[in-house]
Amino acid sequence: xxxxxxxxxxxxxxxxxxxxxxxxxxxxxxxxxxxxxxxxxxxxxxxxxxxxxxxxxxxxxxxxxxxxxxxxxxxxxxxxxxxxxxxxxxxxxxxxxxxxxxxxxxxxxxxxxxxxxxxxxxxxxxxxxxxxxxxxxxxxxxxxxxxxxxxxxxxxxxxxxxxxxxxxxxxxxxxxxxxxxxxxxxxxxxxxxxxxxxxxxxxxxxxxxxxxxxxxxxxxxxxxxxxxxxxxxxxxxxxxxxxxxxxxxxxx
Numbered sequence: 001x002x003x004x005x006x007x008x009x010x011x012x013x014x015x016x017x018x019x020x021x022x023x024x025x026x027x028x029x030x031x032x033x034x035x036x037x038x039x040x041x042x043x044x045x046x047x048x049x050x051x052x053x054x055x056x057x058x059x060x061x062x063x064x065x066x067x068x069x070x071x072x073x074x075x076x077x078x079x080x081x082x083x084x085x086x087x088x089x090x091x092x093x094x095x096x097x098x099x100x101x102x103x104x105x106x107x108x109x110x111x112x113x114x115x116x117x118x119x120x121x122x123x124x125x126x127x128x129x130x131x132x133x134x135x136x137x138x139x140x141x142x143x144x145x146x147x148x149x150x151x152x153x154x155x156x157x158x159x160x161x162x163x164x165x166x167x168x169x170x171x172x173x174x175x176x177x178x179x180x181x182x183x184x185x186x187x188x189x190x191x192x193x194x195x196x197x198x199x200x201x202x203x204x205x206x207x208x209x210x211x212x213x214x215x216x217x218x219x220x221x222x223x224x225x226x227x228x229x230x231x232x233x234x235x236x237x238x239x240x241x242x243x244x245x246x247x248x249x250x251x252x
Contacts, residue, residue, distance in 0.1 A: 193210055
């Protein structure tokens, strides 16, 4: 893919989504996995106050050689945004165009660090949205997500010194959790089976990824076919013995 093709894809992307963004005069800079496409900003370098007129947080479009487009903010350092994008491109190549499920390409050490950082960053908006669901004067929240590609269980409970209440988890939060799991799937260990969050009203957060080292609680256990579906999408080098027996049980 050359620069003109990358710009053309971005123009189509902008128009199809009705974005308030220029479609004329776009520039494209090459990076490892594709092109960074953006609207240049003309600044009078002779005017020391011209920087005040520069837009902050304007969109930049990263276009992979695969044709995938991702919109990012210019407030994110370009090298950091491009590095994350490159890691995702590498991970995606393992399954794109394959005739059947394949393990992800192994990520380099730096790529693993980038993916881990991105997965960690997504915890904050999940916690923020969960906190808004709580009753007045809650002290702690416990959230548990048991997800596969074909079924999900989400449980949220708020407690104080006086009472405890269970609150439904809305789809907007489940979508964030789903996205976070998809990013974790790029890691060597694969996607978690359960995500456990404990949060205080002071913002202290504990995060645990459960990979099935021990059996899951009965009310957090999905039907065997959902774990089989997940393993077809995300093959793993090994599965805990108890879970392998559960998946293979006939008639379930």
